[in-house]
Amino acid sequence: MNLDVILFAVIAGATALSALSVALTRDIVRSAVWLLFTLIGVSTLYFLLGAEFVGATQLIVYVGGTMVLVVFGVMLTAQQQFLKIKTAGPEWLVGGILAIALFAVLVHVSLGFGENHPKPATNTLPSAGPLGTAFLGNYLLPFEIVSVHLLVVLIGAAYLARAKRRSKEEGRS
Amino acid sequence: MELGLTPYLILAAFLFSCGLLCIVTKRNAIGILMGVELVLNAANVNFVACARYVPGFAMEGQIFALLVIVLAAGEAAIALAIILNFYNNSATVDVDRADELRN
Amino acid sequence: MALPVKDLFSFLPTPFDMIAGAVVAAGLLVTFVATSALFFIWLERKVSARMQDRLGPTRVGPYGLLQTLADGLKLLTKEDVSPDVADKLLFNMAPYVAFCASFVAFISLPFGNGIVAYPLNVAAFFVLAVLSSEIFGVILAGYSSGSKWSLFGGIREAAQVVSYEVPRSLCVLVPVIVAGTLNLNTIGHQQQGFFWQWNVFHDPFTLVAFVIFFIVATASCKRAPFDLAEAESELVAGFHTEYSGLRWSVFFMAEYASMFAVSGAATLLFLGGWHTGLLPFEPSEKFGWAGHLLNLAVFIFKGFFLVFVMMWMRWSLPRLRIDQVMMTCLKYFLPISCGLLLGVCVWELYVPNLVENSWKIVAGVGTLLASILLVVKLFTGPLTTPNRELPGVWAGRPTAITPP
Structure with a gap:
């Protein structure tokens, strides 16, 4: 043991x-x-x-x-x-x-x-240093794809979860 | 007694099965999301354990684990936004009621 | 040289010596966290009393030092109530989740040259990660209490901490880029020497990063002026409305522990860690045990000083509104810290050595002189104001009761 x-x-x-x-x-x-x-x-x-x-x-x-x-x-x-x-x-x-x-x-x-x-x-x-170097070297493409993906997620989530103000204004007028 | 790769793989298999059970049996949409997180974590345990034990896989295992963590975070954000929209429209998070597209 | 707690029990068979060492290290840390929380609660009451022209606790022990202990005994004997509608399991668990999170941060925080429970390579990142999971206890407490005040407190806390995590991480990255490592022990080592070698004086960007990190860390410890989670005037007591007795005091322990943890991280990242700033060598290598003790004392003093500044801020500034809190973070701190990150990269790449060294000395000596001037001005001014006049910067202004 x-x-x-x-x-x-x-x-x-x-x-x-x-x-x-x-x-x-x-x-x-x-x-x-x-x-x-x-x-x-x-x-x-x-x-x-x-x-x-x-x-x-x-x-x-x-x-x-x-x-x-x-x-x-x-x-x-x-x-x-x-x-x-x-x-x-x-x-x-x-x-x-x-x-x-x-x-x-x-x-x-x-x-x-x-x-x-x-x-x-x-x-x-390998710790943070080699991992970072690898992300900017051999694994640059997945890294870029992930960052674009995160951007898309950011915009998408903000769009989906936005407050729906338009319908309220229509109701008022 | 030495700690080998097998115990990690079995633990990952167990986590995966629990995640599957969670996805299949939960009717709450957020519960299903939790099941998906469990499944992704099981895969991640496999990645990191293989990074440690399989020669020449040290870098790949960790990098894929990191990518999976990031993608899972994005997935959770989008899934919750969808669930909130669904809740706004139908006042429930029960996935069995999400049948408006039928017929 | 590391502190040889690990080797203390080498007479035991293999797994047990490490377990015994771990137990001793954890015990030391728990003792430190508990006693410093006792001290901080006393200090908080004294500081607030002095700022409000009162005396604070004076009766129990010398200068009221044992007041917190007496309060603790009182809390122990209190009835442990939980509301009828509460989710009992989560309600009972929440304070301990919060405390564990802030306690775990101490594991990788070096208290001196190599005086660390576990020398993690990614310690700076780990401390951030663990401290950010402290909110979970708060959210759980807010949800499981079954009270709307608690729920409001918990939701506010979640929104606030998740937003403030981003500028906090970016500000930590600034000294990390300067140091080139995430290992807090190495970062501490690199700031050896006179005080202008500290990271805070390294370049203009780290100076600003330190200020922003400190403010953001105050916010993420849910301290006033950012204590929206427990705003008494709006939410009774926020997330711990329904707690009483020992569990309530565990929340306080967690708060004070995380205050010291972020102050310790700030000390290591910006303020030279365990170095006095007056000795051009590493004391523990020259003097052995005495040097280690000096390091420990200096580190704890710096941490306590930053905690004192947090208290100072708490009793000086009014509480912000929730929209102001979110706006400060998202509209100001986030863009500024992104700019700092870019700026420090440019500084590291393109600024010649001469400029760098002269900035260090100018900034270091300038800050020292400014703080000496401030202290002198504080202590030489009149301690009391004449009747019917306003103190400090308001001196000479007319008031409602000034005779015309």
Whole structure:
């Protein structure tokens, strides 16, 4: 036993438990909180793997940005005090069978794939500096595509969520 | 006992299945969005774990993980804008009621 | 040389020595956060009292230093009420989420040359990321209380912090570009020497970036004049309206911890970290343990000073309206910080060494002289004003009760 194994067991257990709770909880805000814990667990896993920059990015973008947005959405669309929309029994059955079958297939594949890759000698991954250089070198095209995509998202979200003033003015006149 | 690649892959598979379960069973549009986030995170765990364990993949794995994080943030923003519009039009976020285009 | 907490327990078998070291480091940090929060609450009351011409707490302990402890005991014995309509699980969890977020930031904050719990390579980024997730506790508290005042507070907080995160990150990037690394320990090292070597005096852009970072950090700690989330005059107490007893005090701990965390980050990024600014060498390498202690004291003093300035601002300035808060961020701070980012890149690329060095000395010495002048002026002026006259800059103006 070494520390990596213990840490992985604790973090992975917590992450998996919260991920399961996301799917099983009916209350949408609690679901969001469990998703928050899953995301934090995943970012801890990145730190454990030595990918510090990716872990910190996960924290700042997902936890600080996306999750706040999601909870904001939940608050804006909640009609009753705490929003619950029930799911019928057969849907649970179908969904459960589907998920378990997929999990079985994926585990089968990963058992075959994972055994060929033992623990590497180095304990570090390239950090912010090399990643930045790579983004401006070999990976310039995906970087540019992502930035254009973000611009499109910015305009699109602002257009979709804008306050609809025109109809009000028409009503007044 | 050494920590190999397999535990990470299995964890990612579990997260993916939970995300799928979430997408299939939730009727709340925001719940479905959360399921999608789970699925994307599962993929990301695979990317970063492979960056660590598969030789020659150290850079690619991290870069694709970063791209996925950025795209997921954009996707969440657009999806929430759409959901808010849907809510403004039909006063609910139940996706089963989004059937105005039928017939 | 790093502080050898890690090696203290080398007599234990392999996983346990690291676990024991981690527990000791975490315990030290918790102790520091808790005691400094106690001190800050006392300081806040004293500062506010002095600014309002009162004495503040005086009864418990010397200068009322133990007042916070007494208050803490009172809070412990209070009944822990939660509203009937609240979502109990989230309601109970929210304060701890907020506290954990601001506590985790201390993990990668170096308190001296290598005195850091975990030397992260991307520490500057990590501190920002963790501090920005503190709002989650606030939003949860606001939502789960089942009270509209709390919900308003939570939503305002979310809008405010998400907007202020952007200029804050851009302002952090300015010294990071100067340093060429995200490692806070290395950034601290680079500012070794006299005080004009500090990043804040590096060029005009870092000077402005420091001011903007400080204001924006105050806003993201939800401190007055930006404390819209708990505006008493409008929202009762904002997101913590429904909290009482120990949970309420955990929110306060979180607030003071994040205040010190951003002040520490500002100290490391702009104000020379643990360097006194008067010694041309690294004290911990010359004097060993004594040097480490000096570093620790200097760093904590600088952090406490910035926290004191935050309190000073809080009791001097009136609260902004929510639209003014958003406008200040989006119309002013965001474009200015984008401009700073471009400016510092140009400065780094094209400005010759001579100009750079002379700017450093001019800015450093100028700031020192200006602050000395300010302090002298503050202390030599009359401490009391004559009857029926106005103090300070208003001296000589007519008032309603001045005899004609």
